[in-house]
Amino acid sequence: xxxxxxxxxxxxxxxxxxxxxxxxxxxxxxxxxxxxxxxxxxxxxxxxxxxxxxxxxxxxxxxxxxxxxxxxxxxxxxxxxxxxxxxxxxxxxxxxxxxxxxxxxxxxxxxxxxxxxxxxxxxxxxxxxxxxxxxxxxxxxxxxxxxxxxxxxxxxxxxxxxxxxxxxxxxxxxxxxxxxxxxxxxxxxxxxxxxxxxxxxxxxxxxxxxxxxxxxxxxxxxxxxxxxxxxxxxxxxxxxxxxxxxxxxxxxxxxxxxxxxxxxxxxxxxxxxxxxxxxxxxxxxxxxxxxxxxxxxxxxxxxxxxxxxxxxxxxxxxxxxxxxxxxxxxxxxxxxxx
Ligand code: KG4
Ligand code: ZN
Numbered sequence: 001x002x003x004x005x006x007x008x009x010x011x012x013x014x015x016x017x018x019x020x021x022x023x024x025x026x027x028x029x030x031x032x033x034x035x036x037x038x039x040x041x042x043x044x045x046x047x048x049x050x051x052x053x054x055x056x057x058x059x060x061x062x063x064x065x066x067x068x069x070x071x072x073x074x075x076x077x078x079x080x081x082x083x084x085x086x087x088x089x090x091x092x093x094x095x096x097x098x099x100x101x102x103x104x105x106x107x108x109x110x111x112x113x114x115x116x117x118x119x120x121x122x123x124x125x126x127x128x129x130x131x132x133x134x135x136x137x138x139x140x141x142x143x144x145x146x147x148x149x150x151x152x153x154x155x156x157x158x159x160x161x162x163x164x165x166x167x168x169x170x171x172x173x174x175x176x177x178x179x180x181x182x183x184x185x186x187x188x189x190x191x192x193x194x195x196x197x198x199x200x201x202x203x204x205x206x207x208x209x210x211x212x213x214x215x216x217x218x219x220x221x222x223x224x225x226x227x228x229x230x231x232x233x234x235x236x237x238x239x240x241x242x243x244x245x246x247x248x249x250x251x252x253x254x255x256x257x258x259x260x261x262x263x264x265x266x267x268x269x270x271x272x273x274x275x276x277x278x279x280x281x282x283x284x285x286x287x288x289x290x291x292x293x294x295x296x297x298x299x300x301x302x303x304x305x306x307x308x309x310x311x312x313x314x315x316x317x318x319x320x321x322x323x324x325x326x327x328x329x330x331x332x333x334x335x336x337x338x
Pocket of ligand 2: 143274
């Protein structure tokens with residue numbers, strides 16, 4: 001089953017061709033970072049205009065790279081939410097037009113399901129890696145979400161906990177701004193942390209032992225701000241130590257809760273998903289602590305951690321009829337619940 005995936009929920013315009021929810025024939029992405037950087041965050045009006053300008057070309061490129069034409073598809077899958085309304089409607093309109101014109105089945109995909117199903121895509125880093133085969137715990141960490149999910153089967157999942165305030169990626173972006181690292185802040189902060197001492201400053205690990213699976217990162221972000229207010233020189237002379245200490249606090253809480261959930265639920269696998277799963281510290285630490293606990297630790301290839309359309313096609317394949325809708329009923333749903 002070959003699906004065309006389309007993703008425009010935030011500031012990346014993406015299209016992909018995926019066979020059987022696993023084999024990626026192409027995955028094309030037009031990043032808008034250069035357009036938003038000077039504003040220090042995503043400007044919704046700029047994002048939707050830019051999507052509208054490039055969506056046609058991005059879809060064409062995905063077909064071209066895969067060596068396919070519209071005749072070769074069994075359906076079109078698109079992110080309908082959650083996300084920015086003006087951004088979502090561009091992808092949805094494109095998918096709807098293709099579905100109508102080619103009489104193709106349409107699949108309405110939840111963006112967060114997309115992140116989760118990135119774990120089922122063929123991993124070019126380790127092609128032999130099998131997709132998850134039994135129940136697992138998935139930590140979805142992105143710019144807008146920090147959700148811990150019990151995945152009983154591809155069709156059945158339940159939210160164990162989520163952030164009570166800032167998402168992990170949001171905390172990264174805000175702390176990166178305090179350190180003058182630009183936007184998006186996750187990748188440069190991750191790089192800077194590599195040369196710092198993670199024990200230089202003991203930042204708070206909110207809710208780490210509260211027994212719930214919820215998260216809270218706004219106190220940590222505020223602690224970094226207070227620290228920099230009290231020691232203004234640290235933003236320059238000890239930026240790497242601050243970055244490493246902040247990252248250690250985030251990673252510690254994320255790993256502790258994910259591994260405790262796996263233990264309590266008796267599952268043998270944990271998986272990462274979402275933009276923050278590109279974080280080198282989180283990938284390494286979850287692997288180290290998870291494997292020490294006897295768990296299989298799945299981490300999607302880097303390109304499928306941040307927003308992309310291959311994960312949307314994969315989610316549509318695995319969700320099947322649960323995601324299928326008549327093309328006329330495809331609608332952007334900015335608040336689409338899990
Ligand atoms: O999933 P994603 O691409 O978009 C959303 O759905 O939000 O996630 C974007 C988030 C941003 O907050 C970005 O700073 C963060 O993921 N991010 C990272 C890294 N790469 C991206 N955070 C920490 N370390 C990274 N290497
Ligand atoms: Zn995302």
